Amino acid sequence: MKLESVRIPRRLQASDLGEGDVFDVRIVDRHVSAIAPAVDPVARGTLISCTVDAHAHIDKNYTVREVGAAEGDLFAAIQRMREHAARWTREAFDARMERAVGEAWQCGTRALRTHLDWVEPNAPVSLYAFEQLRERWSGRVELQFVSLTPLDLFADSAAGDRIAQAVQHAGGVMGAFVYRNEGLVHKLGRVFDLAQQYGLALDFHVDEGLDANATGLRTIAQLALARHERRRISCGHACSLATQDDAQAGRTLDLCAQACIDLIALPSTNLYLQGEWHRTPVARGITRIREAALRSMRASLATDNVQDAFYPYGSYDLVETFGLGVQMAHLAPATDWLDAITVSPATALGLAWDGRIAPGCPADLVLLAATDEYELLDARGRRRTVIRNGTVLEIEQ
Numbered sequence: 001m002k003l004e005s006v007r008i009p010r011r012l013q014a015s016d017l018g019e020g021d022v023f024d025v026r027i028v029d030r031h032v033s034a035i036a037p038a039v040d041p042v043a044r045g046t047l048i049s050c051t052v053d054a055h056a057h058i059d060k061n062y063t064v065r066e067v068g069a070a071e072g073d074l075f076a077a078i079q080r081m082r083e084h085a086a087r088w089t090r091e092a093f094d095a096r097m098e099r100a101v102g103e104a105w106q107c108g109t110r111a112l113r114t115h116l117d118w119v120e121p122n123a124p125v126s127l128y129a130f131e132q133l134r135e136r137w138s139g140r141v142e143l144q145f146v147s148l149t150p151l152d153l154f155a156d157s158a159a160g161d162r163i164a165q166a167v168q169h170a171g172g173v174m175g176a177f178v179y180r181n182e183g184l185v186h187k188l189g190r191v192f193d194l195a196q197q198y199g200l201a202l203d204f205h206v207d208e209g210l211d212a213n214a215t216g217l218r219t220i221a222q223l224a225l226a227r228h229e230r231r232r233i234s235c236g237h238a239c240s241l242a243t244q245d246d247a248q249a250g251r252t253l254d255l256c257a258q259a260c261i262d263l264i265a266l267p268s269t270n271l272y273l274q275g276e277w278h279r280t281p282v283a284r285g286i287t288r289i290r291e292a293a294l295r296s297m298r299a300s301l302a303t304d305n306v307q308d309a310f311y312p313y314g315s316y317d318l319v320e321t322f323g324l325g326v327q328m329a330h331l332a333p334a335t336d337w338l339d340a341i342t343v344s345p346a347t348a349l350g351l352a353w354d355g356r357i358a359p360g361c362p363a364d365l366v367l368l369a370a371t372d373e374y375e376l377l378d379a380r381g382r383r384r385t386v387i388r389n390g391t392v393l394e395i396e397q
Contacts (some may be wrong), residue, residue, distance in 0.1 A: 001027040001390060005038040006047040006367060011298075011339040014358030023047075027363045030390040034359055043371045048338055049355035050110035050364040050388070051318040054345035055203075055236045055264045055302035058100040058114045059093060059126040060085070062307045069312035072277035074208060077309035085117060093129035100306065101133060101141055104316040106395055108366040108386040111142040112316075113349055115175060115205070118147040121162040127170060140388070144349060146175040146203040154190045155183070164194040173234075175203040178216035185219060192223055195231060201350070202233045207240040210274050210283050212248075214240035221255035229259070234348050236264040236302070238287040239274055249288055257295040262348035265289055265340075266304035267325040269311040289329045289340075300345040301325040319368070319384070323377040335373040363390035 003025040010021060017023060017035055022043045026034040060081055067084045070077035097114075104112055116126045127145070134143040147167045154160045154176065167174050176191055178184070195202050207214040217238045224233055235256070241249050256263065265287050274285025289299045301322055305311035314321075318341045331337040342355040353362055370381030386393040 001363075001387075003027070003047060003367060005040045005042060005044045007043040007045070007335075007371065008035075008047050008357055009335045009338045011336060012048055012342060012355065012357050014356035014361065017358075027387070027390045030363050032357065032359055032361050032363055035357070046335070046368045046370045046376070047357065048366050048368065049342045049346075049353075049357055049361075050108050050366055050386070051341045052300075052345035052349060052351065052355065053104060053109050053112040053303050053316070053318055054234065054262075054300045054348050055266060055304055056100070056112055056114045056316070057305050057308070057310075058097045058112075059116050059124075059130075060096075060308045061100050061305065062096050064307045064309065064312040067309045070273070070309045072273055072275070074273050074310070077273070080309045081117070082119065088125070090125055090129055093126050094132070097129055097133045100316055101137055101143070105137075105141050106386070106393070107315075107317040107319070108384060109141060109316065109318060110364050110388075111144070111346070111349055111351055113144040113146060113173070113203070115146045115148040115203070118149045118163060119153070121156075121159040123166045123170075127166070131170060142351065144173060145170070146173040148175050148177060148205065151176045151178050151181045151187050151191070154187050154194070157190075160190055160194050164198045164200065167200060168198040172200075173203045174198075174200040175205065178204050178206045178220070179209055180211065180214050181216075184216065185223070188216075188219055188223055192227055192229065196227075201231050204233070204235050206235045206238055208237035208270070209240055210243045210285070211240055212243045215252075217241060218252040218255060221252065221259045221261055224259040224261065225255065232262065232348065232350055233259065234262040234264055236304075237266060237270065238263060239270055239285050241287050242285075243283065249291065253288065253292055253295055253297065256292070257297050261297070262344070263287065263289075263292050263297055263299040264302050264345070264348065265299050265325060265329070266302055267328045268314050268321060269304040271324070271328060272311050272313075284328050286325070286328045289325075289331065298339055298344045300348055301340040302345065319382050323382075326377065333373045334376045364388055
């Protein structure tokens, strides 16, 4: 297969591919075999690696008609989902999860990390549904899970051990929901202890609100540095960082950069949940992506919720999520930020391939119709050809 006159964004190039950014790409036996400057320098599309979704919730998607939309109240959404989850069956989880991954696959996603609500010491039913899903999709979409546990539950030593043991046994990542908790340092310290004891990576929901006094992100970075933590640590949301003054936010980001924390922004859910609902909202609910980039922290953009109480709309199309993130955070030129749905999340998830395109890389690619940055966000530009293992994927209409 040969792809002629395709633009490869600079941040997705594994090395200097020569003058210009339009290339002819040859694919042989499931890999990119050669990349050369295009004979015709007029771009016919934009080539990216298959996308990576670093933060999703496939255990509760597609439930908005059952539970209702929370309309800006995060904790009302949490409570509402918890009440309904008690009645969800294994079959219900199977159906919703299968639908989510199938949609992500069709859109060109090659890896996805989902958080599973884990609100008591025993493993949730969703974990067993996930394990079967992971097996079914092996070789197509690499699936990871995070145990999403209220931080306060880790104050119970026995509960924390049981959760960590179960997560380790299932090959997962340990997580916690962190927002203005009492005894924050002690409880987070317990999570770090468990991660070290059981050899687990960490992934936090942190500071998901607009309270400038929420400092969970800073505390996580401080603990990681104090403990010389070398395991990957992902921090999703961090909305309060945007409401803090520049000096305070800058100090936190400096610590995060030193600790090599992976920052994940969730534009759709946080735009919907954060800010006023009785008038036109001013706060956007997006973390400081651009300031992080100045510190060489390239944040990821991820899906988060789809059609549930937290966000009643949306899909698993990461290119669409990317477009919203570009507008929310004023990420320009847009082409320079395509690593937010490819390279950055691949790094955060510890994938074998970081998503940079070069001879020898896997032929897991998405060819977007967009010929330049200005077409990336329109309907025509988002049209795509998905290539998996060197073969064009037939997209279901």
